[in-house]
Amino acid sequence: MSLMEHGAVRPVTAVAWTSNTSTCPKGFTLINITEDGAAANFTRSFGMKSGYYLCYSKDLTGGMVVADIQVITDKDSIPHGYCYIAEHLELKASVSKKKRVCVRVGPVGSIDTAVLDIKLTAKSKMMLQHYTYVGDIHGYVLWCRKGHFSSPIPQAKPRSVSLDLRKLSLEQPPAPLPLRSSNPPPPVPPGRISQRRSSLHTKDNLDKPADNSFQGITALDGVPFSLHPNFDIQANGTTLQLNSQLNNIRIKSVKDIENEYNYTFTVEESAAKRSRPSVPSAQ
16 A cells, blocks of 8 residues: 555645746746656747746645645636645746636645645546546646645654753752842941830831741731720729619600600691781772
8 A cells, every 4th residue: 555545645735837947946846747758848829938837845844735726717716715826937927827726725733635746647538546637727637636644743852861860869859048148238336226226126026927927917916905994894883874774764655655745736727727917908
């Protein structure tokens, strides 16, 4: 079984037109002879001295592959997702537009079946085994071979053996040393320290937590807890006063409340019944 049948072959990544080997891009293979032994030089007319060739590439560095290839006429619209192949020609050279080659290109990871190879024949009656007929163009027949392809296997970067051996050790790493200041302040004689600075330094040491962190310090640290004298029941003997006030409280019934706050509105009613004095009209 061939490499193509096993899938161990690189796919076609680009197809283009070129004038000759000098204009053929780097990494491309120029098809200068057909499968039946004829020159694969495409010419637009008999008056042209130089023609152009078909070339293809299998360079996977770009991450794109050719999924399909078609030949269309100038009256056909290009299919969706397809594009015309590139042209690497000499100055003043051109490719015939009556029939054009277009390809559909996609990323390597999103395509399962791609174009693995393309060939040309000069005689339309000749059939190529395991190849698919694409179309005839200017007296030549274009064929393609499709199938599964093998993606390049990423290789690990070489590493230094000496560095790896240095990291392999059965001994436990020593504990990290505490950080030290590289430029400590110069010591000051004890006689020159003022009393105010000494007291501030002592107060700062007392306010600091045991673990030398600032997470345990709050605004209430060092403030003694005590109740206000007005709320200290045991201090001013307000317990007896509260008990006497509670004993003097009388619970009123609904009838007591209605009798206490009863208002008959008699004053308002008598005022409303009074008649207004009539004012004589001026003659």
